[in-house]
Amino acid sequence: MVSEDIERLITLLAKLPGLGPRSARRAALNLIKRKETLMQPLAKAMADAAAATKSCSTCGNLDTRDPCKLCHDPRRDDTIICVVEDVADLWALERTSAFRGRYHVLGGTLSALDGVNPQDLKIPELVQRVHAGGVKEVILATNATVDGQTTAHYIADRLEPLGVTVSGLAHGVPVGGELDYLDDGTLSAALKARGPV
């Protein structure tokens, strides 16, 4: 029914997270309708990004240069490393502008079920970075899920002999959050960690 060119475009678009076959069709039609303003620039942006982006050999961030912009920036604090699961988490933290140290992207979490071992993540590289010296604190900013916390505990154990401060993100009520909608675990954590107003 549909020409092979368009069919192939739809099939590939449907592989993106968040797009199913139906929304991929809608996206493809939209692209074709906005050929000059959207489709050609997007095709070019993809080809450019595919050619230019690489994984930073120090922290694992994605950038067009290696070491990445964050590892290269001389104004950032070398003594503190924030450990995240994924590049998306690094971007989320960077959007807050609340952290001015270095990062370390693990590339996932330990998982006995999925057979993910410490060697599959960038844990040896992290230990090596800390071992090389100059690092005073490691913030374990893995997700607050079972896998994320297991990974954090494993890393804390590995870093303990190196004499570095190991910290984790605080648990509590999200800013703007309503108590009524919060789960019991978050609420009791917030209560336990209460502080002066």
Add this chain to the structure above:
Amino acid sequence: MVSEDIERLITLLAKLPGLGPRSARRAALNLIKRKETLMQPLAKAMADAAAATKSCSTCGNLDTRDPCKLCHDPRRDDTIICVVEDVADLWALERTSAFRGRYHVLGGTLSALDGVNPQDLKIPELVQRVHAGGVKEVILATNATVDGQTTAHYIADRLEPLGVTVSGLAHGVPVGGELDYLDDGTLSAALKARGPV
């Protein structure tokens, strides 16, 4: 924070229908991670489709050739034209394989509010196609919305003097639908149009 290449990719992805800024970021990361298997093929598919697709000058369908595959197919029935609002509707009808005639894509609906006049749609072209002869029936398959039905009525009026049969899609209970979840309008239409079992 993020390199300009990736930032531009995210901005463009966020313009796709169904993707917001957050899911565009997720899609961009996913694309970068699957560079060879997804990103490069998708960039190529987009460039190919952008270069190859054109609007059929007869029916308005999108295809790599003009007249399109559907207008060109000699096995399809020339005496019956199905009028749809959009290419997406044409594709939806084609997926059913229930219609073997020709199509006519209007490119939208009449709308006094948005200032869409008959000249902005392909209505004159439709009248001309019918006027040229050989057409026995026109099926008005516009959406069952107020704008869609207004447009259908307008077209029916325009086609009336040409002595062609003008029909519309049946209203009723969707196949697999539950009465309890149907709106009153659909239910009463289904009741009114009841037939022998």
